[in-house]
Amino acid sequence: MKTKIVVIGGSGLIGAKLVKNLRQQGHEVLPASPSSGVNTITGEGLADALAGAQVVVDVANAPSWEDKAVLEFFETSGRNLLAAEATAGVGHHVALSVVGTDRLLTSGYFRAKMAQENLIKGSPIPYTIVRATQFFEFVGAIAQSATEGQTVRLPPAMMQPIVSDDVAAALTDIAVEQPLNGTIELAGPEPIRMDELVRRFLSANRDARKVTTDVHAGYFGTAVNDQSLTPGNNPRLGPTRFDDWLRRSIPQG
Numbered sequence: 439m440k441t442k443i444v445v446i447g448g449s450g451l452i453g454a455k456l457v458k459n460l461r462q463q464g465h466e467v468l469p470a471s472p473s474s475g476v477n478t479i480t481g482e483g484l485a486d487a488l489a490g491a492q493v494v495v496d497v498a499n500a501p502s503w504e505d506k507a508v509l510e511f512f513e514t515s516g517r518n519l520l521a522a523e524a525t526a527g528v529g530h531h532v533a534l535s536v537v538g539t540d541r542l543l544t545s546g547y548f549r550a551k552m553a554q555e556n557l558i559k560g561s562p563i564p565y566t567i568v569r570a571t572q573f574f575e576f577v578g579a580i581a582q583s584a585t586e587g588q589t590v591r592l593p594p595a596m597m598q599p600i601v602s603d604d605v606a607a608a609l610t611d612i613a614v615e616q617p618l619n620g621t622i623e624l625a626g627p628e629p630i631r632m633d634e635l636v637r638r639f640l641s642a643n644r645d646a647r648k649v650t651t652d653v654h655a656g657y658f659g660t661a662v663n664d665q666s667l668t669p670g671n672n673p674r675l676g677p678t679r680f681d682d683w684l685r686r687s688i689p690q691g
């Protein structure tokens with residue numbers, strides 16, 4: 439049977455790839471976000487978008503990551519979306535969150551993601567929460583957040599980042615599987631320390647900034663150790679290696 443799947447945040451990095459994959463599989467897919475007239479904060483267009491949908495995948499992100507703004511975004515969006523899904527009779531809510539969210543609650547962003555997860559768990563809609571590690575495409579933002587002049591000060595905390603294509607591929611499968619009413623983790627194929635990850639990224643981009651390793655440096659201001667950002671025992675692994683992605687994504691010459 440053809441499934442109607444609504445992708446909230448369908449114009450974003452993950453959303454656009456997910457929409458393409460699901461359409462290739464023959465599903466009826468509706469990308470929904472403010473740029474296409476659907477807003478989970480104001481409620482604009484939401485009921486119409488969800489009419490007849492069996493599955494909703496929420497891969498939206500907040501426009502501001504300031505503590506109060508980001509919490510308000512994920513709480514309001516989550517409440518409005520889950521209420522509209524209950525009215526429409528949606529049978530599976532899939533949401534993208536972040537590995538380690540429950541270990542990083544000194545961060546406003548992660549408190550907001552935790553609030554999003556808790557709303558989902560408290561709602562009657564069957565769900566699957568997918569917690570991914572940091573995307574390869576996010577490494578530049580990590581570097582930027584830690585830059586002072588020509589120095590990038592970062593902790594040697596272990597990570598296991600994943601490319602956005604592999605996140606979208608996993609979500610493509612999960613969207614049409616049965617709801618888990620639980621959480622699964624997604625990670626890349628290899629662990630790598632944050633300082634080394636950014637060093638490789640800058641070097642491949644011929645960026646003159648230098649990474650200084652500092653055990654006391656934070657991740658966007660939040661203290662992290664080797665357990666904070668890494669998955670537990672049974673993550674689903676994306677196959678793409680960071681070095682292969684770097685070679686592919688950076689113009690050679």
Ligand SMILES: NC(=O)c1ccc[n+]([C@@H]2O[C@H](COP(=O)([O-])OP(=O)(O)OC[C@H]3O[C@@H](n4cnc5c(N)ncnc54)[C@H](OP(=O)(O)O)[C@@H]3O)[C@@H](O)[C@H]2O)c1
Pocket residue numbers: 446447448449450451452453470471472473474476477478479480497498499500501534535536537551569570571572573576
């Ligand atoms: N970055 C990472 O390393 C990482 C790691 C793990 C998990 N995640 C999670 O992955 C998810 C997706 O991230 P991304 O990088 O793909 O996001 P993104 O590229 O920044 O896209 C954000 C999307 O959210 C939509 N949006 C914003 N406000 C909205 C609203 N009021 N109503 C409906 N949609 C709205 C945007 O729509 P318009 O384009 O129309 O404005 C856009 O489609 C996030 O939830 C994030 O927490 C990220």
